[in-house]
Amino acid sequence: MPRPRPLVGIPTDRRILGPHPFHCVGEKYIAAIVAAAEATPVLLPSLGDQSDLDAILESVDGILLTGSPSNVEPYRYRGPPSEPDTLHDPHRDATTLPLIPKVVQSGMPLFAICRGFQEMNVAYGGTLWQKVQSVPGMMDHRENKEDPLERQYAPVHEIELRADGRLRSLAGRDRVEVNSLHAQGVATLGQGLEVEAVAPDGLIEAFRVGSAPGFALAVQWHPEWQVMNNDFSRALFAAFGAAARDHARGRRT
Numbered sequence: 001m002p003r004p005r006p007l008v009g010i011p012t013d014r015r016i017l018g019p020h021p022f023h024c025v026g027e028k029y030i031a032a033i034v035a036a037a038e039a040t041p042v043l044l045p046s047l048g049d050q051s052d053l054d055a056i057l058e059s060v061d062g063i064l065l066t067g068s069p070s071n072v073e074p075y076r077y078r079g080p081p082s083e084p085d086t087l088h089d090p091h092r093d094a095t096t097l098p099l100i101p102k103v104v105q106s107g108m109p110l111f112a113i114c115r116g117f118q119e120m121n122v123a124y125g126g127t128l129w130q131k132v133q134s135v136p137g138m139m140d141h142r143e144n145k146e147d148p149l150e151r152q153y154a155p156v157h158e159i160e161l162r163a164d165g166r167l168r169s170l171a172g173r174d175r176v177e178v179n180s181l182h183a184q185g186v187a188t189l190g191q192g193l194e195v196e197a198v199a200p201d202g203l204i205e206a207f208r209v210g211s212a213p214g215f216a217l218a219v220q221w222h223p224e225w226q227v228m229n230n231d232f233s234r235a236l237f238a239a240f241g242a243a244a245r246d247h248a249r250g251r252r253t
Helices: 027-035 053-059 090-106 115-123 166-171 231-252
Strands: 007-011 013-017 020-024 040-044 062-065 110-113 127-129 157-161 175-178 185-188 193-198 204-209 216-219
Touching (some): 007 231, 027 040, 062 231, 115 127
16 A cells, blocks of 8 residues: 655745635645655645644644745844835734744754745744845845746856755755745844855855754745756755655654
C-alpha cells in the first residue's frame, strides 16, 4: 500500500474581491507542494484570534507560509506607518504571527517564502525595511511589473550560502542565482534566527531558526515559481516534503 502523502497547511490571504472577502492562496504554491514536496496542500483560512492553533497543529504535518501582495502591518515590528494605499492583511498577520513559534516549538516543519519570510522575522522580534531600495548601499530588489511573468521571475542576482547552513548542503555549492520580487527586507534579524544566505548588497536572503527541533527555514526569493525546472528550488521543496513525511511518520508511531 503506498504511503499516504503528508498534509501541508497553507495559511491563506484574506482579500476583498469585488464586494466580498475571500480566503485564497496562489496556485503556484499549491502546485509546488503537490509536485516537488509530494504532499497534499490544505488551505487554512486566516481567522485571526478565532483560529484554533492547536487544532491546526494536530491536523497537518507541515506549514508553508507563502508570498503575497500584502505587507505585514508595521506596528507589528515597531515600524513607521506605511505609505497610503499599501496593501495589508491584518487577518493573516493575526493568524500566522502567533502560529509560527508554536509550529517551530512543536517540531513540525515550517517553510516560509517572501511575505512568509518577513512574517517569520517579525514573529521572532525582528524588524523590516519597508523600502529596501531607499536604504543607502542597498540594491533595488523589486521586479518590473510591466515585464512578462517569465522575466519578472527570472534569476537576477546571486546569493552567497553560508558554509555551515542547510541551504549550502542542499545546493552543493556556495552561490546560487535567485529571482527578486520584493521591496521589503530584513532590517534587524529576529532573536534566535541564523543567517543562511545573503545578497551581494548584504541583505539577508534566507535564515533558519537556530534552536528548532525540525525543519524551520525562510527564504526571501520565490522558489515555487516553475519549481520543477530549477534543481535548487526542487531540492528545497523536496527537503520540506521529506521533513513533513518524517513528522507524520513520527506521529503515527
